[in-house]
Amino acid sequence: MFVSASDLHVLNTVLPEETFNSFKEYYAPEKPVAEQLAIYIKNLVRFDLGSSFYYKMPVAEIIAGRIGWTLLLSFVSISISALLGIPMGLNAARRGGRGGKYLLSCFMALQSLPVFVLAIVFQLLFCFKFHIFPSGGAYTLGMNANIIDLSVDVVKHSVLPVIILVLVELPPIFSLTYNVCARTKEEPYVEMARYFNLSDRLIKFKYVLKNSLPEILSKMNIQFLYAISGILFVEVVFSYPGIGTLLKVAASSRDYPLLQGILLITGFYGVVINLIFELIIKKVNPRF
Amino acid sequence: MSKKIANKAAWAIVITMLSVGAFYPFISPYNAADFSFRPLMDPSTAHLLGTDEMGHDLLSMLLAGFRITLTIALAAALISTFIGTVLAVACAYYKNWVDTVIVKLTELFIIVPEIVVLLFFAVLAKPGVYNTILAIALFSWSKVARIIRAKSITAIEKEKIQYTLLLKGSIWHVLIKMWRELYPAVATMFIFQCSKAAVYESTLAFFGIGDPLAITWGRMIRTALNYEGIFTGGAYLWYLLPPIACVCIFVVALSVLAYDFERE
Amino acid sequence: MNILLEAVGLNKKFNGNTTVLNNVCLKIRRGGIAALIGESGGGKTTLCRVFTGLEKASSGKVLFKGKELGTLRGRSFDDCASLQYIFQDPYAALEEESTVSSVLQEPVNMCSRRGRDYMPPQEALTWAGLAGAAFLGRKIKTLSGGQRQRVSLARSLITRPDLIIADECTAMLDAQAAAEIGRIFKKLNQKLGLSFLIVTHDAQFLYQVVDYIYVLHEGAIVEAGPKDRVLNIPSAGYTREYMESMWEIEGGGLIEQDHLCQPQ
Ligand SMILES: Nc1ncnc2c1ncn2[C@@H]1O[C@H](COP(=O)(O)OP(=O)(O)O)[C@@H](O)[C@H]1O
Ligand SMILES: [Mg+2]
Numbered sequence: 001m002f003v004s005a006s007d008l009h010v011l012n013t014v015l016p017e018e019t020f021n022s023f024k025e026y027y028a029p030e031k032p033v034a035e036q037l038a039i040y041i042k043n044l045v046r047f048d049l050g051s052s053f054y055y056k057m058p059v060a061e062i063i064a065g066r067i068g069w070t071l072l073l074s075f076v077s078i079s080i081s082a083l084l085g086i087p088m089g090l091n092a093a094r095r096g097g098r099g100g101k102y103l104l105s106c107f108m109a110l111q112s113l114p115v116f117v118l119a120i121v122f123q124l125l126f127c128f129k130f131h132i133f134p135s136g137g138a139y140t141l142g143m144n145a146n147i148i149d150l151s152v153d154v155v156k157h158s159v160l161p162v163i164i165l166v167l168v169e170l171p172p173i174f175s176l177t178y179n180v181c182a183r184t185k186e187e188p189y190v191e192m193a194r195y196f197n198l199s200d201r202l203i204k205f206k207y208v209l210k211n212s213l214p215e216i217l218s219k220m221n222i223q224f225l226y227a228i229s230g231i232l233f234v235e236v237v238f239s240y241p242g243i244g245t246l247l248k249v250a251a252s253s254r255d256y257p258l259l260q261g262i263l264l265i266t267g268f269y270g271v272v273i274n275l276i277f278e279l280i281i282k283k284v285n286p287r288f
Numbered sequence: 289m290s291k292k293i294a295n296k297a298a299w300a301i302v303i304t305m306l307s308v309g310a311f312y313p314f315i316s317p318y319n320a321a322d323f324s325f326r327p328l329m330d331p332s333t334a335h336l337l338g339t340d341e342m343g344h345d346l347l348s349m350l351l352a353g354f355r356i357t358l359t360i361a362l363a364a365a366l367i368s369t370f371i372g373t374v375l376a377v378a379c380a381y382y383k384n385w386v387d388t389v390i391v392k393l394t395e396l397f398i399i400v401p402e403i404v405v406l407l408f409f410a411v412l413a414k415p416g417v418y419n420t421i422l423a424i425a426l427f428s429w430s431k432v433a434r435i436i437r438a439k440s441i442t443a444i445e446k447e448k449i450q451y452t453l454l455l456k457g458s459i460w461h462v463l464i465k466m467w468r469e470l471y472p473a474v475a476t477m478f479i480f481q482c483s484k485a486a487v488y489e490s491t492l493a494f495f496g497i498g499d500p501l502a503i504t505w506g507r508m509i510r511t512a513l514n515y516e517g518i519f520t521g522g523a524y525l526w527y528l529l530p531p532i533a534c535v536c537i538f539v540v541a542l543s544v545l546a547y548d549f550e551r552e
Numbered sequence: 553m554n555i556l557l558e559a560v561g562l563n564k565k566f567n568g569n570t571t572v573l574n575n576v577c578l579k580i581r582r583g584g585i586a587a588l589i590g591e592s593g594g595g596k597t598t599l600c601r602v603f604t605g606l607e608k609a610s611s612g613k614v615l616f617k618g619k620e621l622g623t624l625r626g627r628s629f630d631d632c633a634s635l636q637y638i639f640q641d642p643y644a645a646l647e648e649e650s651t652v653s654s655v656l657q658e659p660v661n662m663c664s665r666r667g668r669d670y671m672p673p674q675e676a677l678t679w680a681g682l683a684g685a686a687f688l689g690r691k692i693k694t695l696s697g698g699q700r701q702r703v704s705l706a707r708s709l710i711t712r713p714d715l716i717i718a719d720e721c722t723a724m725l726d727a728q729a730a731a732e733i734g735r736i737f738k739k740l741n742q743k744l745g746l747s748f749l750i751v752t753h754d755a756q757f758l759y760q761v762v763d764y765i766y767v768l769h770e771g772a773i774v775e776a777g778p779k780d781r782v783l784n785i786p787s788a789g790y791t792r793e794y795m796e797s798m799w800e801i802e803g804g805g806l807i808e809q810d811h812l813c814q815p816q
Contacts, residue, residue: 105547112543114487116494117532120513124528128519222398229401233491247404251411252496263400263408270399447639448647454604454637455662455711456629468649 049264050257054249059261062246067265070242073158073231077165078224085170086216089177090209093185104178107171115230119164119237126160133160136239161234168230173223177216184212214281221277225270298544305538309354318345320352320503331526338526341515350530352503358538360421360489360504365481367425372432373474374459377466379433380440381459390433397430403491410497420498424488432477436470443469476546483542490535505531554582555618556715556747557603557635562612564598564771572598573609574771580715585741585748585761587779589794590768596751597640599768600719603749604637617714629666633659636708638718642700642725646692652677652703653688659710671710679744680706681736698729705736717749722757730754734761758783767791 049059092099127135139153184190190207235244243262250258308315323343331338338346379387397405406427413419443449443466452465463470492498493506500507512518512528557580564573572595580586588596601607603614605624614621616635621627639645646655656673663670671679677687680702692700701721708716718737722730734757740746750762758765758779765782767775769790775782786792 108547109540109543112483112487112539113536114490114494114539116491117509117535120509120528120532124519124524225398225401229403232404233494236495247407248495251407254411256412259408259411263404266404267400274399447641447645450606451637451639451645451707452658453606453624454632455659456624456627456632457662465647468647 049261052250052255052258052261054253054255054258059257062258063243063261063265066242066246068242069240070231070235070244073161073165073235073240073242074224074227076158077162077169077231078227080162081166081169081173081223082220084166085173086177088170089174090181090212092174093178093181094208104175107174110167111171114233115164115168116233116237118167119161119234122160122164123237133157137241157238157240161238161240164234165227165230169223169227172226173220176219176223177212180212180215180219181208184208187211218277218281221273224273224277228266228269294544295548298541298548301537301541302545305354305534305541306358308351309358312351312355316348316351318348320344320348322348330522338523340511340527346508346527346530349503349508350505350534353505353508353531353534356417356502357486357489357504357506357535360417360424361482361486361538363421364424364428364485364488365478367421368429368485369432369474369478369481371425372429372477373436373470374463375429375433376436377440377463377470378459379437380444381462391437394430394434397427402427402430403488406488407492407495407497410492415497416499417502420489420492420502423492424485428481428484428488432474432481435477436473439470439473440466479542479546483539483546486535486538486542505535509535555579556582556616557749558615559599559603560613560615562599562602562614563610564595564602564607565610572771573602576612576768576771576773578766578773578776580747580749581764582714582747583741583745584763585737585750586764586766587758587762588749588751588766588768589753589758591794594768595771596768597719600637600717600749600751603717604635605632606637629662630668633663633668633711634714636711636713636716638701638704638708638716638721640720640723642697642704642721645704646700648691648693650692651688652690652692652695655692655703656688656707656710659707663711669712671712673706673710676706676709677703679709679736679740681732682706696729698725698732701725701729701733702736705733709740713746715747715749717751719751720753721750722752722754727756731756737761767794 049063051057052059052062055062088103092103123135126132134157137157139150139157185208190203190211193203193207231242232244232247234240235242236248239245243265246258247262249255250262322345327339327341327343340346340349375390379390406423409427410420410423413423444453444462446469449462449465449469452461457465489498489504490506490509493504493510494513496510498504498507508531509528512524512531515523515527518524518528559576559578562573562576563571565571576599588599590596598607602609605621605627608623616631619631621631621635624632653673656676660670660673673688674685677683682699682702692703695703704721705716722733725733734754737748737750738761741748750757752758752762762779765775765777765779766773767782767790775787775791782791783795786795
């Protein structure tokens with residue numbers, strides 16, 4: 001994003017003096033666009049993302065302080081979804097019939113709902129009506145406890161966000177597994193195994209799962225990327241102190257440097273996930 | 289059999305919602321902008337959904353939300369489906385670097401979620417209904433382009449369409465010629481985009497971006513959540529849940545329709 | 553001799569390695585009906601598609617009226633209009649749901665847009681042996697294979713071409729319909745001076761319609777000459793094999809009597 005002098009004029013009138021000055025220093029809007037770009041890239045390389053209007057701190061520092069919580073939610077929820085979704089998909093595909101298709105259409109409907117709406121409804125039920133879980137945050141503020149109590153506290157705070165994330169991440173993993181396994185099941189070597197009267201269990205794990213797994217794994221990167229937008233909204237509803245809540249603050253206070261930093265960090269996350277998966281795919285199945 | 293019923297119900301819901309949006313001034317009990325009522329009234333026969341903390345009649349706001357939310361959803365979906373379809377046909381028509389660039393662009397939207405890019409640009413834009421529509425339309429075409437591109441690449445190899453290429457038909461001639469082949473997929477994508485646009489609109493409003501004056505379901509959800517006492521009394525029942533229910537019903541009905549279209 | 557179309561050293565490789573055309577050189581005279589014969593998979597369709605520009609040659613060039621023709625994108629509309637192509641499959645080449653008149657309208661529109669003189673659809677239909685105004689209103693899906701192929705022919709006459717390339721355009725027709733197409737080609741050739749390049753396996757065509765024959769074998773032209781010479785004294789070994797196998801299938805008159813069963 002490049003800033004023209006007229007944009008700057010608008011900002012000058014709404015921003016406090018010092019913020020405005022640091023903004024001006026970072027983007028150098030009086031210089032030509034090519035030079036702006038050069039400065040900007042130089043800054044990026046040094047991990048200098050500018051300074052937030054709202055927090056009056058370097059953007060890189062703010063993001064670094066928050067990203068851990070987001071990664072925690074992301075990895076925990078995706079692991080659980082994969083551990084549930086892959087066996088469910090495999091079983092549904094093996095049994096065939098209507099069950100799997102029925103589950104698939106229910107999941108389709110669930111998937112189309114806005115994530116934050118699901119989060120609000122869950123928060124309403126489990127936090128405000130039944131008081132089972134804390135309604136927000138990642139831990140109880142001001143708690144002076146030992147490490148065990150603290151861990152329990154953190155887990156308790158993350159249960160609800162994780163459940164909601166699993167609800168939105170499970171359907172695509174389920175349908176991916178279901179479709180891939182349903183296809184593998186029709187392959188001649190599986191038919192052959194059935195013909196030889198091998199046990200159902202053996203067929204399921206040795207033939208269907210083992211031959212489907214590479215394809216499933218190779219497409220899981222989409223799940224990681226897809227999960228990120230869900231995480232951002234769940235965080236906002238539960239005031240979970242990750243990137244999502246930061247995004248909310250940045251959006252509602254029109255904090256451009258912070259917004260831009262978040263945009264870049266999600267892009268960076270996507271690129272890294274893709275690279276990791278490319279490596280995994282090469283290891284698991286060189287033919288892709 | 290049950291599939292048919294679900295499909296009919298979904299059509300009925302969508303058509304009812306669109307008619308409510310079209311005719312809401314005739315069924316709305318009050319003017320949605322009128323805030324002269326006593327604030328925070330519980331539901332009564334005069335105010336079926338009570339009033340908000342400013343003194344608006346909530347039912348009238350909800351009904352007004354039908355028009356603006358659905359207009360945003362339809363308009364954004366129309367534009368994004370159009371953009372996606374044209375880019376997809378351009379991939380098949382020009383091939384080579386045009387195809388590569390467009391495919392790379394759609395991949396970019398997988399790496400950075402659409403909604404994050406959309407939020408970024410919606411914040412930059414002046415708040416307003418038009419800008420909301422444009423922002424949603426400009427950043428949500430990637431799936432349309434991906435799906436229609438695959439269809440176009442097979443369609444353009446068909447002999448009846450190659451004839452148009454032989455007569456040096458332009459991309460528009462080819463698009464029109466291919467329309468019969470593309471139409472089912474485009475219709476499915478349009479329905480899908482409507483649902484997505486409604487979700488994006490409510491998400492933008494939830495983040496406090498968008499036209500602060502336009503009454504949409506998303507903004508009602510936002511103001512309900514901003515109200516301190518929303519969860520302490522029963523206010524969420526008539527303040528928060530109705531707009532949430534409207535968004536969910538609309539979106540689910542559309543996804544049922546899109547799903548059925550895809551099957552055909 | 554007046555050369556209409558010339559191929560100079562055409563090579564075509566698919567996916568970088570499989571050679572389909574191997575240094576093809578040929579000249580097509582203006583005002584003649586030339587046939588291209590050869591085994592299935594020998595590259596006849598590929599050669600035709602290179603001539604029309606649908607396929608790009610790996611090397612070599614195509615000259616049309618002495619001018620080099622580039623890829624489809626590089627050709628002028630006039631070049632495209634004067635070199636028409638009839639597809640093999642009459643069921644794939646025309647849109648099932650359209651009417652005959654709308655099929656014929658497409659080249660009319662293209663020509664009038666670019667200011668090229670065109671033949672009225674009614675006249676083109678008459679040439680193709682489909683007289684009657686009622687025919688214009690027929691849906692393509694109600695037509696037989698032979699009628700469709702004649703509609704295709706009428707469509708290509710509209711741009712007033714100099715050369716029509718027909719790729720096995722009778723392969724999917726019964727003998728009678730094929731013979732009718734042959735008579736129409738002959739008439740167009742005599743009355744309008746139209747030139748043809750016909751890919752065919754049909755012995756009747758070779759004997760009665762064609763006046764010049766090219767034999768394509770494994771991507772190369774192995775024999776070329778006037779019909780009578782190639783059919784009666786084939787010089788290349790492959791051509792001799794081809795003729796023999798053709799007569800075995802066709803059961804014509806050239807084979808010795810003891811190859812036929814005598815009625816008891
Ligand atoms: N698009 C393509 N990609 C790869 N190979 C092709 C393609 N089109 C044709 N071929 C190959 O080129 C060869 C010649 O095909 P074709 O020109 O259709 O032969 P013919 O028309 O003489 O039967 C065939 O072996 C075919 O498999
Ligand atoms: Mg062929």
